[in-house]
Amino acid sequence: MNDIWLIVHAERRALANDLENLTVEEWATQSLCAEWDIHDVLAHLVASAKTTPWQFIKHFVAAGFDFDKANAKEVADERRADPADTLAEFRAVQARRSSPPAPKETRLVEEFVHGEDIRRPLGIARVYPHDAVGRAIISQARTSEAMGGGKARASNVRLSATDTDFSLGSGPIVEGSAISLLLALSGRDSALADLSGPGVPLIAGP
Numbered sequence: 001m002n003d004i005w006l007i008v009h010a011e012r013r014a015l016a017n018d019l020e021n022l023t024v025e026e027w028a029t030q031s032l033c034a035e036w037d038i039h040d041v042l043a044h045l046v047a048s049a050k051t052t053p054w055q056f057i058k059h060f061v062a063a064g065f066d067f068d069k070a071n072a073k074e075v076a077d078e079r080r081a082d083p084a085d086t087l088a089e090f091r092a093v094q095a096r097r098s099s100p101p102a103p104k105e106t107r108l109v110e111e112f113v114h115g116e117d118i119r120r121p122l123g124i125a126r127v128y129p130h131d132a133v134g135r136a137i138i139s140q141a142r143t144s145e146a147m148g149g150g151k152a153r154a155s156n157v158r159l160s161a162t163d164t165d166f167s168l169g170s171g172p173i174v175e176g177s178a179i180s181l182l183l184a185l186s187g188r189d190s191a192l193a194d195l196s197g198p199g200v201p202l203i204a205g206p
Contacts, residue, residue, distance in 0.1 A: 004104045005097050007132050011111035012049070012094035018124050019087055027083040032117040032188045039083045040075050041117050042090055047074035048100075048110055049093040056100035067147060105139035108132050109148075113186045116179060120190070130164035133178040140185040141168060150185030150203070157199035159185075172199030 027039045059070045080086045143149020160167045161178040176195035183191035
């Protein structure tokens with residue numbers, strides 16, 4: 001799994017560099033996550049980088065087995081008054097290899113999806129490693145929506161990337177860039193506008 005961690009660390013460095021000169025207004029921009037602004041998403045990434053299996057279980061139990069509530073508590077704990085301090089903490093943890101008790105491919109999902117949650121509203125473009133995005137799509141297609149995945153969305157369609165040699169599943173086709181397919185599977189309905197094919201309505205949220 002060393003290659004996964006190398007990619008994760010590279011994505012963390014790239015994101016930190018992209019955020020280095022944000023204005024106060026930009027930090028407060030609404031992210032693709034409905035309840036979070038850009039600063040909140042970064043605080044979540046700090047918490048995620050620090051999380052060990054035991055910490056994940058402890059926080060999940062304390063939140064009454066509510067995944068969203070556990071995430072919100074971690075964001076509140078890691079968000080500093082000054083976004084620059086949150087960014088400094090993100091840089092401090094960027095080389096960590098700790099993880100919740102989940103397949104390591106979920107670390108790719110975390111970095112790619114939340115990277116776009118931040119970059120797209122700010123108009124920042126990034127080209128992600130296609131093979132790794134494909135692995136993230138496969139991971140999301142196996143993970144339930146209750147745990148942040150897209151198993152139900154992916155179950156009756158064929159996903160086909162237009163920018164790399166990747167396809168998954170069977171059924172009505174959904175075409176688009178690999179990163180947009182990943183975002184749509186991850187519940188980011190704004191990415192649906194980037195996709196085409198008769199299967200698009202099937203992967204849209206309720």
